[in-house]
Amino acid sequence: MTTQSDQWRRVGEWLIARRTDLGYRQRTAFARDHARPKFGARVIIDMEGGVRDSYGDDAVIAAEGAYQIQPGTLRRALSGDIPEPIPAAPAAGPEPVVVQEEHILDTEIGQAAYTVLRELKEGAEGRTDAQQEELVKATAERIKTEIALFARMKRMEIEERRRAAQEG
Template sequence: MPAVEPVTALPVLACLDGGMADTQRLATYLVARRIQLGYRHRPAFAEAAGVSLRTLSDIENGLRVPSASTIAALDQALQWQPGSVRETLAGGEPAQAKLASEPGDHSTGSDPLLIQVMRSTDISDEDKARIVEILIAEKRRAEDARAAHAQQLIDLARRPD
């Protein structure tokens, strides 16, 4: 009997527009963003997004291309700009919507460290959630410290000689 090579290709399914969709890519970004938004568990996010838990689970596992209505719901719930889910399925990057009430931009967007964590297959979703939360908090602290330092430098430059 010949040796069987393991399949390592990522799931790619037919997309609504007839093209091919990288469902695993969307799954990686979706889970990372869901956790970033504070939804450590699928049921709460599914409810907030207005999609069924089964649908969300299939999408997060790379098994389903979302319908047009689900795409719109996910873009909104993930606080991504409209069209970001489709862009991600096509191999692009999601774009976070800018919220007018945000005092600072702490986006993690396409942070390669978060993507690395979410693509790890040898750790649990709970561990992934904890690691992502720690990395996001560290990034925010570093950005806040950098902003404070920049303000100090500006203040120093404004002092009369």
């Protein structure tokens, strides 16, 4: 009789193969690039190793996005189905957007980040994969720094206006 643990081990083996197909030989790089709330390195390690029998919906949805699996198929894989990768977009078309990430793309910050990423990819043609990865990482770090500084500045401005309104 196949147990839930056996099924998760089988799914974990498939997730490892899928991560490798996505160009991540090392789990740490994959975790760094795809970690989200309730889907960090520990959950990735557990899923790939078939360590636990159950995961919350947030973790499963995040895993489906990270591993580029059709939404809903990871749970079906536990009963023997093979998870379906998200089909690649046509060369001229936009990149596929994973359902659980749509909410961030509906924000101004998400649209700005998506535009920057798309322009980076378009401008990276002719570069090696390593050069493209370095460019994306450096840009992401710069964006994080700039956004953090800008947010801090805006919070200070708002606080200053609040204090001035209380004093006035």
